[in-house]
Amino acid sequence: MMTGMQRLAAAINGTESDRIPVFCNLLDQGAGALGMPLEEYYSRGECVAEAQLRMRDKYGHDNVWSLFYVGKEAELLGCRKILFASDGPPNVEEWVIKSLDDVQRLQVPSDVSSHPAFEEGLKCLRLLRQEVGGKYPICAYLTASMALPALLMGMEKWMELLFLGPAGVRDELLARCHEFFVKELLAYRNAGADVLVYSNPFGSTDIVPRKFFLEHSLPWIEKDVRAVGTPGLVYYCGMSRMNPVLATVLERTGIGVYYLGPFDDVREGKEILAGRALTCGVINDIRLIDWSREEIRREVKRIIEAGRPGGRFLFGTGVMPCGIPEANIRTMLEAAYEFGSDENGRIR
Amino acid sequence: MNLPQLITVFSEALFDTDRERALRLAREAVNEGITPEEVVFDVVIPALEQQTTALGETLELNLAQHFLTSQIAAAVTEEMVSRFQRAPAFIGQGVAGIPRFPRAPALTGRVVIGSAQGDLHTLGKRIVLSCLRAQMIECSDLGVNVPPERFVTEAVSQQAPVIAISAMMVHTALGENGCLKVRQLLKEQGLEGRIKIIVGGAPFRFDPQLCQRIQADAWAEDGIKAGKVITKLFQEVRP
Numbered sequence: 001m002m003t004g005m006q007r008l009a010a011a012i013n014g015t016e017s018d019r020i021p022v023f024c025n026l027l028d029q030g031a032g033a034l035g036m037p038l039e040e041y042y043s044r045g046e047c048v049a050e051a052q053l054r055m056r057d058k059y060g061h062d063n064v065w066s067l068f069y070v071g072k073e074a075e076l077l078g079c080r081k082i083l084f085a086s087d088g089p090p091n092v093e094e095w096v097i098k099s100l101d102d103v104q105r106l107q108v109p110s111d112v113s114s115h116p117a118f119e120e121g122l123k124c125l126r127l128l129r130q131e132v133g134g135k136y137p138i139c140a141y142l143t144a145s146m147a148l149p150a151l152l153m154g155m156e157k158w159m160e161l162l163f164l165g166p167a168g169v170r171d172e173l174l175a176r177c178h179e180f181f182v183k184e185l186l187a188y189r190n191a192g193a194d195v196l197v198y199s200n201p202f203g204s205t206d207i208v209p210r211k212f213f214l215e216h217s218l219p220w221i222e223k224d225v226r227a228v229g230t231p232g233l234v235y236y237c238g239m240s241r242m243n244p245v246l247a248t249v250l251e252r253t254g255i256g257v258y259y260l261g262p263f264d265d266v267r268e269g270k271e272i273l274a275g276r277a278l279t280c281g282v283i284n285d286i287r288l289i290d291w292s293r294e295e296i297r298r299e300v301k302r303i304i305e306a307g308r309p310g311g312r313f314l315f316g317t318g319v320m321p322c323g324i325p326e327a328n329i330r331t332m333l334e335a336a337y338e339f340g341s342d343e344n345g346r347i348r
Numbered sequence: 349m350n351l352p353q354l355i356t357v358f359s360e361a362l363f364d365t366d367r368e369r370a371l372r373l374a375r376e377a378v379n380e381g382i383t384p385e386e387v388v389f390d391v392v393i394p395a396l397e398q399q400t401t402a403l404g405e406t407l408e409l410n411l412a413q414h415f416l417t418s419q420i421a422a423a424v425t426e427e428m429v430s431r432f433q434r435a436p437a438f439i440g441q442g443v444a445g446i447p448r449f450p451r452a453p454a455l456t457g458r459v460v461i462g463s464a465q466g467d468l469h470t471l472g473k474r475i476v477l478s479c480l481r482a483q484m485i486e487c488s489d490l491g492v493n494v495p496p497e498r499f500v501t502e503a504v505s506q507q508a509p510v511i512a513i514s515a516m517m518v519h520t521a522l523g524e525n526g527c528l529k530v531r532q533l534l535k536e537q538g539l540e541g542r543i544k545i546i547v548g549g550a551p552f553r554f555d556p557q558l559c560q561r562i563q564a565d566a567w568a569e570d571g572i573k574a575g576k577v578i579t580k581l582f583q584e585v586r587p
């Protein structure tokens with residue numbers, strides 16, 4: 001049997017495999033797997049690693065995560081207050097940037113790897129690498145320069161500054177976020193993360209007008225990518241659609257993997273990429289909360305049938321909500337394994 | 349410029365997110381004899397509705413445009429309201445001592461709005477608030493992380509027939525301290541006929557059926573549609 005890493009490599013290179021790679025993004029479920037409250041769970045890197053390994057063994061998917069929660073990035077930049085829930089992702093409770101004057105005061109750590117807020121993440125990565133390194137892709141989540149300010153000042157205030165505020169302050173903040181992005185990515189890469197999810201809702205024309213995308217988002221994306229290189233990088237717009245910008249991003253950055261939004265047309269995405277990159281077809285996982293077994297199977301089949309022909313395809317989820325029943329997770333994954341392979345056990 | 353022409357050019361200014369042009373058009377219209385009331389009711393509100401049509405037909409209205417459009421429409425409405433010849437009042441309520449005009453500007457009703465308990469997101473709520481204000485719906489913003497009890501006590505004390513709950517995460521949309529608890533409190537206090545619940549936020553866009561699961565009366569996918577849905581809810585509420 002092939003490992004997740006082998007399946008991913010085969011999909012990227014367009015070579016033979018036993019089935020398509022299947023990424024299932026289970027994060028907060030780890031606390032439940034260990035029977036712990038979320039706050040305690042996320043305070044210990046060994047717990048996150050242990051739960052990721054247990055969940056992968058249990059469900060058989062092809063990836064593990066080093067991500068704790070998205071607000072970790074804000075903690076690395078000075079956030080001291082996170083709001084924990086019992087049944088969902090933690091959130092930034094106190095903004096690092098409360099006024100535009102704070103932009104000048106924003107401190108980018110000189111070395112992300114040695115920052116106290118990165119310590120448990122490093123511990124988790126070390127354990128994951130030790131247990132499944134080279135066998136299953138270890139994913140890391142990195143917020144793009146243009147999206148990071150939303151974690152530091154809130155989306156509302158960032159939209160205000162981005163579109164209506166003083167350009168000098170906006171550009172200063174973007175420059176600092178870029179500096180952080182580069183340092184953080186290199187820290188993850190050095191610690192052994194293989195798949196670097198480059199998250200950028202502002203890289204989707206669901207969020208910004210195409211003109212803004214071309215004039216502002218794209219140059220910052222190019223700058224980010226140029227600084228770190230494309231190895232391991234996955235273009236992701238936070239569940240927003242990306243088909244309208246796929247060709248441009250591919251041509252201008254050379255990123256090799258595109259994690260579509262659930263409302264993107266998978267067939268169209270593949271046609272645009274035309275074998276030049278890996279297409280990831282993503283299920284609308286919020287529907288998994290209520291869908292019947294038949295509905296889940298039908299949707300998985302639809303996505304895979306659209307994406308599998310011609311190879312270079314991965315099936316994936318968004319960040320799975322805690323409310324999805326375990327039976328539905330299993331149904332989805334079993335369907336993905338079934339429809340993502342051939343009777344003779346080899347696909348190309 | 350006549351009203352139909354004004355609606356067209358104002359809509360273009362909104363779609364282009366050109367705040368200065370939108371304000372200039374409204375001011376010029378008033379200088380040319382169109383009343384501020386007409387600007388709000390016959391230009392701003394129809395223009396906002398045209399944005400919804402554009403969204404349905406072309407899928408080109410993105411989040412940034414929606415945000416900017418709502419801010420511009422709210423700014424124009426705010427300026428026009430300040431020029432109204434009588435203070436806005438709720439339909440059916442008179443305002444003593446203020447002269448009546450042939451077309452009395454009316455606030456169509458009041459809404460208390462906030463982000464569900466555990467939810468700290470503000471952008472969606474702000475867009476909805478601006479759209480509602482631009483549509484002459486009075487709003488009381490309860491902020492973020494609002495406990496379910498507060499939604500109900502504020503709706504009662506402010507005589508608001510609609511509670512609007514914003515939730516940007518699945519667990520705050522579906523959680524026991526969100527809409528479900530608000531519904532339970534309304535039931536316990538015998539208020540279901542007098543107060544309706546509308547919900548909105550990303551999870552509902554990904555699965556509109558969640559609205560029924562959490563026993564909301566309605567949901568709206570954007571701020572402009574929220575105005576229409578809320579206006580309909582006002583009409584369903586027992587006096």
